[in-house]
Amino acid sequence: TSARPTTAASSTTTTTVATVTRPLTFKVLNKDYNNSLASPTSDYYKGLKSETENALTPIYKKQFHNCIGAEVTAFSKGSVIVDADIKFQSGAGVIPSNEQIADALRSDVSTTGDMLNALQLDSTSIQSVSTTNSSSTFPDYAIAIIVMGILAILMIPILIFLALKTNVCRKLGRALSLKSPYNEIDPSVNVL
Numbered sequence: 327t328s329a330r331p332t333t334a335a336s337s338t339t340t341t342t343v344a345t346v347t348r349p350l351t352f353k354v355l356n357k358d359y360n361n362s363l364a365s366p367t368s369d370y371y372k373g374l375k376s377e378t379e380n381a382l383t384p385i386y387k388k389q390f391h392n393c394i395g396a397e398v399t400a401f402s403k404g405s406v407i408v409d410a411d412i413k414f415q416s417g418a419g420v421i422p423s424n425e426q427i428a429d430a431l432r433s434d435v436s437t438t439g440d441m442l443n444a445l446q447l448d449s450t451s452i453q454s455v456s457t458t459n460s461s462s463t464f465p466d467y468a469i470a471i472i473v474m475g476i477l478a479i480l481m482i483p484i485l486i487f488l489a490l491k492t493n494v495c496r497k498l499g500r501a502l503s504l505k506s507p508y509n510e511i512d513p514s515v516n517v518l
Contacts, residue, residue, distance in 0.1 A: 343415055343416075344416035344417065345394060345414060345415060346413070346414045346421045347414070348411070348424055349409070349412075349424070350411070350453075350454050351410075352407070352408055352452040353451035354406040354407075354446065354448075355447065355448055356446040357374065359401065359402070359403045371401065377444070378398050378408055378445065381442045381443040382412070382442070385431060385434045386430060390414065390422055390430075392414050392420075393412065393413070395412075396410050424454035431447075435447050
């Protein structure tokens with residue numbers, strides 16, 4: 327007997343996990359902002375992003391068992407302001423509120439003198455506020471115009487009904503007719 331080579335078919339299954347994100351913003355005091363932090367491809371951006379994510383993820387995974395991790399989304403001026411998303415697996419437990427997100431980081435850095443590993447934070451700048459604008463982007467005057475339009479459309483049938491009921495159409499038709507009032511003079515009356 328001879329040995330035959332065997333091949334096994336492999337299949338890859340991709341599972342999508344539903345996630346919920348919570349925003350997080352804070353200021354790093356011991357890093358300087360420069361224009362390279364505006365470019366996600368720069369080495370400074372990549373390094374600070376990695377350093378920040380590696381420091382944040384264990385804090386949130388320790389406090390919330392359904393935490394997937396932290397992802398830095400942007401850096402901006404003001405020493406260095408970090409915008410990040412903390413991601414949680416949906417359906418795997420209670421999703422913390424924005425307040426709990428901010429409190430978890432404040433609590434952790436308060437025990438280390440406002441240090442997040444090698445990053446010195448301004449603990450008063452830690453907040454978790456949704457980045458979407460809470461006010462409507464729909465102009466207020468547009469709502470008024472829509473309401474007035476709907477009222478006008480609703481009033482048209484009512485006005486037509488009232489006009490027909492009160493013979494306004496006939497009266498208006500007589501008043502606006504183009505007939506000369508002299509056409510209806512009695513022929514027995516001499517006008518000259």
